[in-house]
Amino acid sequence: MDVQAVLDGLDPEQRAVAEAVRGPVCVLAGAGTGKTRAITHRIAHAILTGHVTPQRVLAVTFTVRAAGEMRSRLRTLGAPGVQARTFHAAALRQLLYFWPRVVGGEPPAIIDSKIRLVADAAAACRLSFGRTELREIAGEIEWAKVTQHRPEDYADAAARTARRTSVDVAHVAGVYTLYEQLRRERNLLDFEGMLELTAAVLTEHPEVAHQVREQYRYFVVDEFQDVNPLQRMLLSTWLGDRDDLCVVGDPNQTIFSFTGATPSYLLDFSRDFPAAKIVKLVRDYRSTPQVVALANGVIGQARGAAAQRHRLELVAQRADGPAPQFTEYADEVAEAEDVARRARALIDQGVPAREIAVLFRINAQSQTYEAAFAQAGVPYVLRGAERFFERPEVRQAVVQLRGAARAGADADTDGTGLILTVRHVLSGVGFSDTPPEGSGPTRARWESLAALAQLAEDMAADHPGATLPDFVAELEERAAAQHAPPLEGVTLASLHAAKGLEWDAVFLVGVVEGTLPIIYAESPEQVEEERRLLYVGVTRARAHLHLSWAVARSPGGGRRRNPSRFLDGLTSKTSTPTPGRAPRAARRTAKGPQPCRVCGRPLTAAVEQKLGRCEDCPAELNEDVLLALKDWRAGISAEQRVPAYVVFTDATLQAIAERAPETLEDLAQIPGVGKRKLDRYGPEVLTLCTS
Incomplete structure (x- = not known):
């Protein structure tokens, strides 16, 4: 690709970025404005005009997927060979390269999860914690390390910054101390230590710093608003006294x-x-003017001098679309059921399921939507579940495609040949043009293979001369970058997990005080971050946007909740009754929320209602019965070709194992066991519980 072609098609601001080939450059890029396009074209332009060679460029981002996307775009622009990596991947590569020279001996093993080591450290402190508390302590240790606070400083730093934790800060500090001691004794290195040690090696060994700075003379950092103090320290070490740096971000x-x-x-x-x-x-190229107007309205109310000084007001570039919808529901069950119905309606209107998302503030909210979508027969994908390229059918397909590429399976290079060849190879591992009936394991396998077939069609459309070896190389690159093709199901994800993604239709659910903003957001800074979280959710939508909340958590519960303060002034209509649900909820009002069978506290969360107790309250659990129930469920799931959760959810099985019902009447009292399931599965479940 020539220089002019790299610049063609860029808007004036994107072109200004691309032509600013020397740093320092700061790009403030709003959602949907093409920031990745701007910075990759900048790198390609600098290379093609001779300002830098590909080997001298280090582009840093925060996820493996984003790094892989950047490398792919640069190859297309005629700039292969650029190092696009995460902070951790770049640091680890340098650390392992210089380790024999500056340290010697066996390099430490990298741990990708702190939980086990934290558990060992807690045990050494004679402290006993559940998995939830261990995760919380691990998060506190990560925060302390990236903000450069040692164990002896943690308690003061936590108090000064108003850190909230259910674990006593003295206990966290004690576990942190033992964690570091055990890590050193076992020759282990966590991700934070990896960055810190790399910076230390460069600082203490001038010859190493000189070599790194000679190698990398041109730096680009994406998502710069998410940089922490430890990453900033490493970046400064890489730069030295130079300023050839381009940063991109959105405050x-x-x-x-x-x-x-x-x-x-x-x-x-x-x-x-x-x-x-x-x-x-x-210039927002992602969303309709209606979505953009709401996004500007949400962020336009942000408080604080910095927010106002650097405010980015988006300007929509797309044609008009439907106005965002706001709906109030009687309870969260009604909200989930209606969202599932609306998603089904969109699918019936031609919106692909993979182009629809339901976004919530906390992961615990997903269970209600999983149940509602399963009941409505709407396929869904829970973001953060099994990695696509680790699925058996995908691994098998890639092996077959790789073998076909080596055998020279496609001589035709007009694009059609690639599509037909890929479909032919996939047919050998179970793919067909017509999807199987139902929504069980067979359908899930077909969906995985269909995603590969669609990827081949996309590649042929973008690159008509692409061959099967090109396609296999693309798959291997995507696997390394964890860049899975979209699956045919509605995405269920938290707002944090949705950052960087986009869909045609987005349902923002649970937009209620106490959830968004979350109840423990007390300081002005914390509340403003919650506002930005809503802004991120709004800007994920291209055309269809639906925001909703429930005035009660559960059917029959007190109707005391209010829509989020972030919606004030943005909609004049904040109440749309749900047909058929309000009267049912009203009939249950006198009954009130179910009490915890251990402590008596009213239960509001869906998972707690199924368990019949608070999640933190102790309960007797027959592990053998739970395992037997899960094995039985797996057999029913395979036999009926439906997902396991359609039979019974994990929470319902756990409640059954805890309560040990002896009669059908006992079993019927457990939430999640309705009349239909009682009639169909009741006798078998009782046999498992009493055997």
Whole structure:
């Protein structure tokens, strides 16, 4: 690709970024404004004009998927060979390369999860914690390390920054101390230690720093609003006294402050680099004017001097679409059921299921929607579940495609040949043009193979001369980057997990005070981060956007909840009764919420109602019965060709194992066991419970 072709098609602001081939450059890029396009074209333009060679470029981002996407775009632009990596991948590569020279001996093993080591450290402190508390302590240790607080400093730092934890800060500090001691004794290195040690090696060994700085002379950092102090320290070490740095970010999408990330490095970039060129990208190519107007309304109410000084007001570039909808429901069950119905209606209107998402504030909200979508027969994908390229059918398909590529299976290079060849190979592992009936394991396997077939069609459309070896190389690149093709199901995801993604239709659910903003967001800074979280959710939608809340958590519960303060002034209509649901809820009002069978507290969360107790309350659990129930469920699931959760959810099985019902009447009292399931499965379940 020639230089002019790289610049063609860019809007004036994107072109300004691409032509600013020397740093320092700060790009303030709003949602949907093409920031990845701008920075990849900038790198390609700098390479094609001879300002830098590909081997001298280090592009850093936060996810393996984003790094893989950047490398793929750069190859298309004629700039292969650029190092696009996450902070951790770049640091680890340097650390392992220089380890024999500066340290010697066996390099430490990298741990990808702290939980086991935290558990060992807690045991050494004579403390006993459940898995939830262990995860919380691990998160606190990560925060302390990225913000450069040692164990002896943790308690003061936590108090100063108003950290909230259910574990006593003294206990966290004690576990943190033992964690570090055990890590060193076992020659282990966590992700934070990896960054810190790499920076230390460069600082303490000038010859190493010189070699790294000679290798990498051109730096680009994406999502700069999410940089934490430890990452900023490593970046400064890489740079030395140079300023050939381009950073890209959106202060309106700062949603990871709880992990130690801070937008201050982005907002104060011109103070750190007075000669910096600042470019704002505000033309939104993703969303309709109606969605953009709501996004601007949400973020336009942000408080604080920094928010106002760096506010990015998006300008829609797409044609008009439907107005965002706002709906109030009697309870969360009604909300989930109606969202499932609306999703089904969109699918019937031609919107692919993979182009629909339901986004919520906390992961615990997903269970209600899983049940509602299963009941409605709407396929869904829970983001964060099994990795696509680790599925057996996908691994088998890739092996077959790789073998066909080596055998020279496709001589035709007009695009059609690639599509037909891929479909032919996939047919050998179970793919057909017509999907199987039902929604069980067979359908799930077909969906995986269909995603590969669709990927081949997309590649043929974008690159008509693509061959089967090209397609296999693309699959291997995607597998390494965990960049899965979209599956045919509605996405259920948390707002944090949705960042960086987009869909044709988005349902923002649970937009209620106490959930968004979350109840423990007390300081003005914490509340503003919750506002930005809603903004991220709104800007995920291309055309269809639905925001909803429930005035009661559960059917029959007190109707005391209010829509989020973030919606104030953005809609004049904040109540749309749900047909058929309000009268049913009213009939249950006198009954009130179910009490915990251990402590008596009213139960409001769906999972607690199924268990019949608070999640934190102790309960007797027959592990053998639970395992037997799960094995039985797996058999029924395979026999009926439906997902396991359609038979009974995990929470319902756990409740059954805890309560040990002896009669059908006992079993019927457990939430999740309705009359239909009682008639169909009741006798078998009782046999398992009493055997």
